[in-house]
Amino acid sequence: MAGSHRRALYRRERGPSILTPSDASAILRFVIASGVQTWGTDVVALQHYWRRADELGYARITYGDGLWGWTHDGWTMLGALAGHTRRARLGPAVTYCFDPSSHHPSWLAKRAVTVDHLSGGRLDLRLAVGAEDSATAAAWRSHAIPYPDAPTRVALVAETIEILERLWTGEAVHYDGRFYALRDARIVPAPIQKPGPPIWLAAMGRGALGVAARRAAGWEASYVTAAAFGERWERLRSSLEDAGRPWWDYRRSVEIDVVLGLTGAEVGEALDRYCAARGIEAHDPLLATALIGTPDVVAARIEEYAAAGATDLMLGFADFPATRMTELFAERVLALE
Numbered sequence: 001m002a003g004s005h006r007r008a009l010y011r012r013e014r015g016p017s018i019l020t021p022s023d024a025s026a027i028l029r030f031v032i033a034s035g036v037q038t039w040g041t042d043v044v045a046l047q048h049y050w051r052r053a054d055e056l057g058y059a060r061i062t063y064g065d066g067l068w069g070w071t072h073d074g075w076t077m078l079g080a081l082a083g084h085t086r087r088a089r090l091g092p093a094v095t096y097c098f099d100p101s102s103h104h105p106s107w108l109a110k111r112a113v114t115v116d117h118l119s120g121g122r123l124d125l126r127l128a129v130g131a132e133d134s135a136t137a138a139a140w141r142s143h144a145i146p147y148p149d150a151p152t153r154v155a156l157v158a159e160t161i162e163i164l165e166r167l168w169t170g171e172a173v174h175y176d177g178r179f180y181a182l183r184d185a186r187i188v189p190a191p192i193q194k195p196g197p198p199i200w201l202a203a204m205g206r207g208a209l210g211v212a213a214r215r216a217a218g219w220e221a222s223y224v225t226a227a228a229f230g231e232r233w234e235r236l237r238s239s240l241e242d243a244g245r246p247w248w249d250y251r252r253s254v255e256i257d258v259v260l261g262l263t264g265a266e267v268g269e270a271l272d273r274y275c276a277a278r279g280i281e282a283h284d285p286l287l288a289t290a291l292i293g294t295p296d297v298v299a300a301r302i303e304e305y306a307a308a309g310a311t312d313l314m315l316g317f318a319d320f321p322a323t324r325m326t327e328l329f330a331e332r333v334l335a336l337e
Contacts, residue, residue: 032306034334035060036326037093037255037316039070045321046077047084052323054085056330060124061085062314065092067143075111082119090119093255093314094128094202094220097160098153099146105163106185113168113191121192126220127161128202129153129211154207155179161199161215168196200253204232213239218251220314223289226301229254230308237309253312254305257290260298260317260325260333267293270325274318291315295332302333 036053038046038061046063053061063081065074074092081090096102103111108125116123130136130153137147148156159177166173170190175182191197200218203209212219213236221229233252240247259274261267271282271292280286291298302313317325 032302032311032313033059034313034315034329035062035088035253037062037064037314038320039064039093040321041070041072042321043072043080047080049321049323049326050081050084053326054088056327057334058088058326058330059312060089060091060314062091062093062126065095067139075115078115078123079118082115082122085119085122087122089122089124090115091124091126091197091200094126096128096130097156098130098140098148101145105160105180106167106182106187108160109164109167109187112164112197113187113189116191116193116197117189123191123193123197124200124218125164125197126200126202127157127216129157129205129208132205150205151207154205154211157201157208158211158215161201161211164199165196198251200251202255206235209236210239212236213245214243218253218312220253220255220312222255223257223286224254225289226304226308226310229305229310233309251311252309253314254310255314255316256305257286257316257318258298258325258329259290259292260328261294262328263294270318277318295328298329299333 036058038049038053040046050061061081063074063077064071071077074095078090078092095108097105097108112123112125129150130147132150140147156179159179163173163175163177163180163182166175167185167187168191170186170188173182173185175185198217199215200220201208201212201216202220202222203212204221204224209219209232219236221232224232236252237247240250257274259267259270261270275282275284275287278286291301293301305313315329317329319325
């Protein structure tokens with residue numbers, strides 16, 4: 001049943017996005033995989049949340065990586081996350097490779113292997129090329145870490161992926177690239193997953209989408225409407241075809257916030273808290289990208305993303321680290337009959 005639904009839905013992506021109710025149910029049950037994003041520095045609350053999300057059947061759990069004040073060290077926390085979960089795949093929300101300090105490809109390969117072993121082969125390595133804004137660049141440079149221009153960051157991530165894949169073989173690596181030169185470099189032990197943990201790339205611009213098409217196993221867009229996601233997916237799918245890769249076997253995810261309640265009044269109160277916490281007004285463009293409403297409304301919004309080509313959701317629940325919305329989503333949206 002699942003396979004036939006998948007094939008029918010994949011074929012439908014080629015034509016108009018017209019979905020019947022049974023199609024919508026099939027999308028949610030057989031195509032969309034939902035994961036949860038986590039962040040924060042309250043270790044006890046995080047451990048509780050990770051265990052609960054794993055018990056509820058979420059496909060992935062991520063934790064942020066970076067020097068921001070709202071996280072601990074990301075890779076250290078992934079080791080802890082591995083010990084508090086049993087089935088969910090895990091990984092950084094995204095991690096960066098702009099500079100040898102964050103992270104040199106060899107160190108990144110070693111860290112990934114360690115977490116892959118700690119999790120029993122459940123790691124997804126999620127990379128990003130970084131935001132194109134002056135505040136983000138200034139934050140990195142305040143720590144004396146270079147923040148190159150966008151074309152350089154794209155080239156860096158492409159070279160890093162190639163080095164990671166070579167190092168994960170366990171064989172000696174000789175490599176001469178634009179940024180790195182390795183001589184008889186070796187990473188032992190090898191990862192549990194063969195040939196290595198799947199590499200996802202968070203990409204929005206044309207150059208980064210090109211790297212995602214050539215080298216990554218999955219792609220993620222962040223905080224976009226279903227229509228904007230679909231436009232980028234069409235561009236990426238064309239690049240996959242040009243590269244000779246099967247687009248129907250390629251994972252594509254959208255990072256998105258969730259404001260969920262059982263009643264309209266409950267949703268309204270939660271939305272007020274969400275806007276206040278983020279310092280935004282009710283007309284902020286971010287709200288057009290969020291899943292806001294009761295379970296049936298949120299399910300309908302998910303159908304829009306599925307019709308636009310999404311296979312995965314990475315959800316940031318508005319009441320995190322509380323688990324009520326996470327539980328409600330699992331019980332009323334994921335558990336469709």
